[in-house]
Amino acid sequence: GENVEQHPSTLSVQEGDSAVIKCTYSDSASNYFPWYKQELGKRPQLIIDIRSNVGEKKDQRIAVTLNKTAKHFSLHITETQPEDSAVYFCATLRSGGYQKVTFGTGTKLQVIP
Amino acid sequence: GAGVSQTPSNKVTEKGKYVELRCDPISGHTALYWYRQSLGQGPEFLIYFQGTGAADDSGLPNDRFFAVRPEGSVSTLKIQRTERGDSAVYLCASSLGAGGNTEAFFGQGTRLTVV
Numbered sequence: 251g252e253n254v255e256q257h258p259s260t261l262s263v264q265e266g267d268s269a270v271i272k273c274t275y276s277d278s279a280s281n282y283f284p285w286y287k288q289e290l291g292k293r294p295q296l297i298i299d300i301r302s303n304v305g306e307k308k309d310q311r312i313a314v315t316l317n318k319t320a321k322h323f324s325l326h327i328t329e330t331q332p333e334d335s336a337v338y339f340c341a342t343l344r345s346g347g348y349q350k351v352t353f354g355t356g357t358k359l360q361v362i363p
Numbered sequence: 364g365a366g367v368s369q370t371p372s373n374k375v376t377e378k379g380k381y382v383e384l385r386c387d388p389i390s391g392h393t394a395l396y397w398y399r400q401s402l403g404q405g406p407e408f409l410i411y412f413q414g415t416g417a418a419d420d421s422g423l424p425n426d427r428f429f430a431v432r433p434e435g436s437v438s439t440l441k442i443q444r445t446e447r448g449d450s451a452v453y454l455c456a457s458s459l460g461a462g463g464n465t466e467a468f469f470g471q472g473t474r475l476t477v478v
Contacts, residue, residue, distance in 0.1 A: 251421075256405075284467075292471070293454065293469040293470060293471050294406065294469050295469070296467075296468075350396075350408060350411050351456070353398075354405055355404065355405045356403075
């Protein structure tokens with residue numbers, strides 16, 4: 251089955267700096283890569299996703315890059331703000347007969363004002 | 364409703380008791396997932412339904428756990444003879460279904476505490 255590794259497990263940055271979270275996966279058939287943000291006590295919510303036919307996607311301060319050959323993808327947050335503090339999970343999914351989202355272990359991001 | 368609804372939001376039960384956790388997915392979503400999330404951990408896959416059938420139940424930890432979705436909408440996760448290690452937040456998610464890479468929407472979760 252799919253194995254998703256996520257690094258780092260914790261990340262502290264000064265407000266205004268950039269944050270980068272990296273994930274690697276094992277299933278070469280995975281072709282959809284969402285990122286979820288989970289604030290304390292709340293449900294995970296999708297913040298950005300990328301499909302396998304695209305190498306990079308950007309949405310305001312958030313960007314995701316994908317290297318299918320190396321089987322890794324990354325989340326980039328620029329100009330971080332205190333409200334970016336949360337746990338971020340990468341995930342993979344393979345389309346086909348059925349879908350099963352496999353999550354990484356999470357990165358706790360703390361943005362220091 | 365507008366989103367995935369889970370009830371109850373909190374459940375405290377005694378060790379050895381039976382519990383049922385309910386998930387009401389977004390209308391029209393054929394895919395439904397159950398996950399378990401322990402404190403500080405990522406969601407751990409339990410079971411996936413496509414319609415009424417369990418397409419993948421490989422994540423259920425043992426035979427004390429069972430889930431149903433008899434009409435392809437609401438799902439119930441059932442835990443027999445609960446143990447303290449079952450304490451966690453149980454998350455349900457739904458998506459449009461197989462054949463495409465579609466977003467999974469999560470419910471607020473049920474926080475289960477076994478005392």
